[in-house]
Amino acid sequence: MQLLKDKIIQEGTILSETVLKVDHFLNHQIDVPLMLKVGEEFANRFNNEPITKILTIESSGIAPSVMTGLELNVPVIFARKRKSLTLTENLYSAKVYSYTKQQTNEISVSKQLLNKDDHVLVLDDFLANGEAARGLIEIVNQAEASLAGIGIVIEKSFQQGGNDLRAQGIRVESLVRIKSLKDGKVIFN
């Protein structure tokens, strides 16, 4: 998605060889017209799937998911991040390890919102090691729902998450794939 590549070049900040900061348009400030285009693109890519719900994770997945939900006319569920293990009643939940924060979060979704009749599109802002995506897929599995695929705004393809998921036969659609952040430069696939 050229518009997104241009935005990353213009407004992204490379913090290290593995960290790209996109606070100006995706995960702190949201460029709303860009998010609308992102939603249209995800909807186009998955328009052959009878999607009933979009599942994402708070907070940065919400804006692209809502725009995709607008195009596909389906509800969006955002999994909650929780640290405690209390209140697990009537929740699907999965553990997600965050490499950046070096901590494990419990993510959860109310059982009332997802069931075996759902065909779910999982969406997120970033895909690196694939921890969040795996947690969301686990929740889809717990609900006995089917998985339409995974939509990612920015995939760091130099990390193994995307390839691991594809190797399992899961459809992963990334709007932008970044091959390298070395030497202060963004190289796309």
Place this chain on the structure above:
Amino acid sequence: MQLLKDKIIQEGTILSETVLKVDHFLNHQIDVPLMLKVGEEFANRFNNEPITKILTIESSGIAPSVMTGLELNVPVIFARKRKSLTLTENLYSAKVYSYTKQQTNEISVSKQLLNKDDHVLVLDDFLANGEAARGLIEIVNQAEASLAGIGIVIEKSFQQGGNDLRAQGIRVESLVRIKSLKDGKVIFN
């Protein structure tokens, strides 16, 4: 906003005399067409203001804010909740006490995203004691930006936040105001 009142009656759950659960359409699962209507309504109410940015707080404020940003054609900033006091460099920040969680969170916004030329619409899903709104206003003040007003999806008017803010001369637009949740019934103003 009648559509929202109907939704609260149909799908809201009263958990106590002070807590209304709206997980099915606002703060866990998002009813996207409803959020679009919410965005249109906020845009209509504030269309006389030269708004440059919408400021909200993660996570439940994001969906209504993005839809309002779509209508007003302005970016959305979501303040981050943080518990630590590290990384305060280049951040506006404020303390927000959560009555439901009985803990104080630090909320913060990058100084790069807000400045004295901005005219800010503060949006949030709920207004009860007004703690989150006060924190967001403090951030607007730290940035020396001007405040267009506060837009709230659901105000619990039996708590004092809305009246306190109005008493300070701040424009508060709530799409729905709830006078009582007693006896398992929602009474609107």
